[in-house]
Amino acid sequence: MDSLIENSLNNSYTYTEYRNHISHLLIDGLSTGHTQSEDLTHYSTLNEVRMNRLDKTIIITPEVKSKLEGLKQEHILLVLSEGWCGDAAQIMPVINKMAEATDKLELKIVLRDDNDALMNEYLTNGSRSIPKLVLVDKDTLTARGSWGPRPHGAAKLIMDYKEKYGVIDQEAKTELQKWYLHDKGESTMEEIALLLQNADNVIVAG
Template sequence: MNVRIEQSLANSYSYAEYRNHVSQLLLEGLSTGATQSEDLTHYSTLNEVRMNRLDKTIKIPQEVQEKLGDLKKEQTLLVISEGWCGDAAQILPVLNKLAEATDKLELRIVLRDDNTELMDNFLTNGSRSIPKLILIEPETTTVRGSWGPRPHGAVQLILDAKEKFGHITPETKADLQKWYLQDKGISTMEEVVLLLNNTENM
């Protein structure tokens, strides 16, 4: 596992590099990932707009800032993502804000379809669901925990929709985006900071 983590980190992007990579592909009419389609390019374009907005509007609450200030160990947030993923577009800007707020965190991003062996070690109910955050101890590349692909509230919204309709409807996808809009990244911050604090106490 450590070797796989090291290889993935070597091929990873910073947040700025990831954003630039997705943007450059879109200029060529392409999306990230092994599969290309008009839908995926369309989703990637929507996500660009969402991420630009979130980069400007996400604010870290005082209580979250204080917990970040209490971190004693350096940790790497390695996130598996793709440019077309709507959940990743909502979550990556939040993780970037957390990493910018403390010198104890470094955010690195890898593409799922380029790192399938890594992805297959962090499946969600047998699925390659993204984004997936892997918490890594930098000195040893030891995995300390993982999180994702969504905050608990968003997970529940999807589960309720599947139980009611048997599948995810377009209305469900719209409801999910509304949920993220109203949540303002708070759930992601609180859950990730809880994971960080728990690993420090291990």
């Protein structure tokens, strides 16, 4: 696993590089990923607008900021993502803000379709759902846990909708975007901060 993580890190983007890569592809009417379609390019365009807005508006809560400042160990946040993914557009700016808030965190992003081996290690109920965050100990490159593809509240919304209607349609996606808008990234921050604290405590105790 350590060599897989090392290979993935060698194939990774910083947040700025990731954003620039998506923007450059869109100029040519393309999206990230091995599949190309008008829909995926459309979603990528919408997501770029969302990420631009979130980059300016996301604020780390005082509680989460305190937890981040209290980290003792250095971690890499290795995230599987794609530019067309609606959840990733809502979550990546939040993770980036968290990484910017402390020198104990470094964000690295890899594209799902270019990293099959890593994705297959972190499936969600057998599916290649993204974004998926792998928490990596910076010193040893050992995986210390994972998170994603959605905060618990967003995951429950989708699960309940599918149970009620049998499908995930456009209305479900609209409801999901409303949930993210109302949540302001706070659930994502809190859940990832908890993951970090738990890993930190295990490493220190070890």
